[in-house]
């Protein structure tokens with residue numbers, strides 16, 4: 001579970017732009033907004049007065065500001081590497097320069113794309129189709145850590161330890177094949193969704209036309225109709241988050257029997273999984289549905305499907321007209337972003353996708369001081385200690401459950417700043433002047449590296465997030481947490497700021513990630529990372545009852561009159577916010593114990609928390625997030641404070657105020 005979801009696969013694509021590094025944590029108070037009525041508006045009043053979403057963004061906030069600062073830094077590092085580097089740094093520079101050279105891409109026109117499309121056009125029968133579908137499988141999703149369920153390929157692949165077999169890496173097969181973000185976009189009756197469907201079909205047609213293919217409208221109609229059929233077999237976003245529904249152990253031979261319609265042996269062979277015996281069918285209904293459609297739908301329709309998604313997926317490396325078309329639908333229409341991101345930022349995002357660790361290594365050497373790492377490791381151990389104490393103090397939990405909870409905390413791997421072992425890109429071919437080829441080879445290289453893990457021991461110190469990303473993540477099966485260097489800077493963490501501010505901001509984030517080990521999802525895994533019920537019946541009932549209250553609390557929030565937050569879909573994150581904030585508060589109290597007390601320290605703590613979530617979004621982006629994101633939107637995340645008694649005391653919040661909850665209504669889980 002990551003701290004927040006970048007809108008696109010690439011982080012830096014979604015989180016860019018500058019400001020305020022080094023600025024103190026502001027906590028302006030606006031007399032017009034009472035903390036008890038709108039804590040978000042109160043704490044961020046000054047920022048909200050002047051905040052504007054840049055034209056190339058669908059949302060804006062701290063992550064965006066720091067992302068922009070990081071982009072400037074990364075660009076500088078790449079430019080230096082282009083002048084004098086060798087090895088991986090030189091590969092990074094070559095990749096970037098090739099992606100950035102719009103004139104060279106324009107001059108080549110459609111020729112590089114046509115080379116990629118030719119094998120699709122040459123497909124003669126369903127066997128060749130199956131081979132093409134299999135060989136397009138990429139390790140491009142991650143249902144548990146990054147909660148990324150999206151792939152345009154027919155299926156997504158994730159390699160991780162087995163849900164009930166923590167000692168072996170296992171391939172997980174997930175649903176895919178849609179060009180819009182979720183099944184709801186295809187099946188929901190709302191007029192706004194119907195409009196999006198029309199615009200999507202028009203986008204498919206425009207893409208075919210710009211790629212020089214004939215009969216664009218008819219092809220688009222076929223692709224759209226096929227995707228609608230695929231969407232019907234897809235799990236909902238809410239079901240995707242239910243790990244019990246995903247725990248389907250299939251043997252290689254089961255696919256043919258359980259999901260007829262496609263030659264699975266051929267598919268798996270083509271995907272590099274021919275030798276693999278055990279799988280997890282994460283989305284069984286979609287696997288069954290897609291295989292049946294491979295059997296029943298005409299070959300030409302599937303060829304159009306493959307061609308469209310190939311062009312669509314590679315748009316960043318294609319001539320301007322295709323890249324603009326892609327922006328027009330995905331960013332302008334789906335997220336409300338008025339202006340395309342500058343070329344250099346898009347190119348940087350492409351390098352971040354292709355060689356994240358090579359760039360991360362360069363970033364950390366220059367921008368992550370050893371002193372920060374030391375301080376943060378101390379904060380982490382204080383917050384872990386606070387968790388141990390909170391577990392001890394739970395009056396409802398049985399000793400056996402407590403014992404396993406303590407054991408989980410003891411084995412937790414907390415990575416601060418960067419991985420112990422960097423990914424190597426030895427063997428990856430970066431060819432100057434071949435933008436499409438570079439992207440395809442990098443994606444294949446990553447997939448081959450992931451497939452190789454099937455023959456390697458499970459390593460819980462493996463990172464799943466690059467050091468240069470402003471984010472953080474808990475990996476429930478690995479019992480591991482990553483805090484990338486890029487988030488460990490002001491205003492999240494300011495070495496010059498006081499404990500109250502640092503614990504309220506980065507401390508709550510650290511607590512959030514640790515808490516994921518004990519949210520509704522994480523609590524299903526034991527200290528070995530095995531999906532196993534280690535709770536007594538009574539404990540489990542208490543936990544579920546408390547969770548249900550939190551579901552109701554969030555489901556009552558309405559970002560729009562016609563659209564409420566889905567308290568079930570966001571439960572894991574809301575639980576982590578709640579437990580994380582509470583643990584950070586305890587740890588901050590411990591850190592202050594021997595220091596002179598400051599009168600308004602508690603107010604600083606909570607205000608720093610709300611400040612760390614300051615952010616605004618465009619309407620389309622906010623609607624999309626409410627429908628598909630596992631996180632509540634930032635504003636409502638700050639309302640977590642309603643459940644902590646100390647917040648009422650700090651701000652003198654009284655009955656009758658909008659955020660007031662009677663003591664018995666405040667949710668306490670951990």
Ligand SMILES: [Zn+2]
Nearest residue numbers: 001002003576
């Ligand atoms: Zn989270």
